Amino acid sequence: MTRRVVVTGVGTISALGHTTAAFRDALAAGRSGIGPLGADAHGTRIGVGAVVRDFDPAQHFSDDDLPLLDRFSQFAVVAGREALKSAGLEPRSEAMLHAAAIIGTGCGGKQTDEETYARLYKEQKERAHALTIPKGMPSAAASMVSMHLGIKGPVFSVTSACASGAHAAAQGMLLIQSGLVDVALVGGTDAPFTHGLLRAWEALRVVSNDTCRPFCKDRSGMVLGEGAGMLVLESADHALARKARPLAELAGCGMSSDAGHITRPSVEGIARAIAKALAHAGIELGNVDYVNAHGTGTPANDPAETAALHQVFGEHASRLAVSSTKSMHGHALGASSALELVATVLAIRDGVIPPTANFTEADSECDLDYVPNSARRRDVGIALSNSFAFGGLNVVLAVRSV
Amino acid sequence: MTTETTVIELIAREAKRPPEEINADTSLDAIGIDSLKAIVILAELEDAFGIEVPNEMVASIKKVGDIVGKIDELRLKKGPA
Numbered sequence: 001m002t003r004r005v006v007v008t009g010v011g012t013i014s015a016l017g018h019t020t021a022a023f024r025d026a027l028a029a030g031r032s033g034i035g036p037l038g039a040d041a042h043g044t045r046i047g048v049g050a051v052v053r054d055f056d057p058a059q060h061f062s063d064d065d066l067p068l069l070d071r072f073s074q075f076a077v078v079a080g081r082e083a084l085k086s087a088g089l090e091p092r093s094e095a096m097l098h099a100a101a102i103i104g105t106g107c108g109g110k111q112t113d114e115e116t117y118a119r120l121y122k123e124q125k126e127r128a129h130a131l132t133i134p135k136g137m138p139s140a141a142a143s144m145v146s147m148h149l150g151i152k153g154p155v156f157s158v159t160s161a162c163a164s165g166a167h168a169a170a171q172g173m174l175l176i177q178s179g180l181v182d183v184a185l186v187g188g189t190d191a192p193f194t195h196g197l198l199r200a201w202e203a204l205r206v207v208s209n210d211t212c213r214p215f216c217k218d219r220s221g222m223v224l225g226e227g228a229g230m231l232v233l234e235s236a237d238h239a240l241a242r243k244a245r246p247l248a249e250l251a252g253c254g255m256s257s258d259a260g261h262i263t264r265p266s267v268e269g270i271a272r273a274i275a276k277a278l279a280h281a282g283i284e285l286g287n288v289d290y291v292n293a294h295g296t297g298t299p300a301n302d303p304a305e306t307a308a309l310h311q312v313f314g315e316h317a318s319r320l321a322v323s324s325t326k327s328m329h330g331h332a333l334g335a336s337s338a339l340e341l342v343a344t345v346l347a348i349r350d351g352v353i354p355p356t357a358n359f360t361e362a363d364s365e366c367d368l369d370y371v372p373n374s375a376r377r378r379d380v381g382i383a384l385s386n387s388f389a390f391g392g393l394n395v396v397l398a399v400r401s402v
Numbered sequence: 403m404t405t406e407t408t409v410i411e412l413i414a415r416e417a418k419r420p421p422e423e424i425n426a427d428t429s430l431d432a433i434g435i436d437s438l439k440a441i442v443i444l445a446e447l448e449d450a451f452g453i454e455v456p457n458e459m460v461a462s463i464k465k466v467g468d469i470v471g472k473i474d475e476l477r478l479k480k481g482p483a
Contacts, residue, residue, distance in 0.1 A: 063418065064418075067442070127445060127448070127449070129445070130438075130441045130442045130444075130445040131438070131442065134438070
């Protein structure tokens, strides 16, 4: 008998606000955090993004700590603190002594790396900043979360581009199911609004200059976002013993790889991940109410995801509510799947399905119920959170009401 | 400005203490300058004096005076600017 895993706390920082209350309110209102980048565009042709605005690191960290905290680490710690607090767990408490922290990131400490590269290549200096390595390493956020919250069990980073946060959640769930830990802080973080990274995205020609319109006929690509999403996972027994109220159950995960193309998604690979998640969670497909889609708004993703949902769910596909919250928090890369898992948990907790914002007219190849523009009040018993990364790395997480 | 004044100024800034509280005898440990912070200070001193502090010197630095001594030694080796 595998141990049941519940979500007892959530934390977010994103373009929708610095707290999960702000995140929830924006999702419920269908309000998008996507806006003009201005100076953050670094002179690139990328005109819009979902930026975390009005974030003053000094409000969250001491002068002593800041020199070691890249922006992606700051987001991770801020969201991690909120998740622990909402779970009713104290940093450095007994429970933290054995807890895990698994943090996904697609990019790592790019701000730090790029500042050093600018110094070396552009300014022709010969010296890197002394803290470039510990501040910029992709695992820095995981280490900073452990140091700031006193988490002393298994701590590491996972990276799988846009599925990083979902892979982290899957890993945390498996650690708990195996009995290795009782508590795991999982999630994802990224801060990709750096000059070099924006130039690289610009070159790939997948970023929209309009806004993110998943599943729409006139969609024109993804919109980058930033932030972090964190969740406290706990064995149901551990949560019960300390009288914590679970927000939802993380019932299963399905992981697959396309082993195909580095950027083009595969219907078959996506469908396998969805089917595996249902099987792992022991869910009848007719009982699924809501799917938080990967829904990037790119020409390639949306029809492939739609086709995969048809393939797995058959007739039930048309009864699913399917929405992409990337239309609001943007594609925050490694953080996105974690923000979406939080959105999925909130949909179950509140009985409110977040919409696909910026919706105009559905693409002819996208024929599901995408919950256009307005949130919908509906009890959600079982929901899926889809994440499909570049490189064909797919994760689907199954969440059940408790 | 003497080497000592420059060193103390930089250390005071990193340790967030008034420079008057710091002298050659001050132990770096006592004012919260750990090995990582010491490395940041040494990088700034390398820039300020145009010298290169060899890695093997870093381990022997315990007090503010140790840094001043090493810097003076290295400046002497380098010759007049």
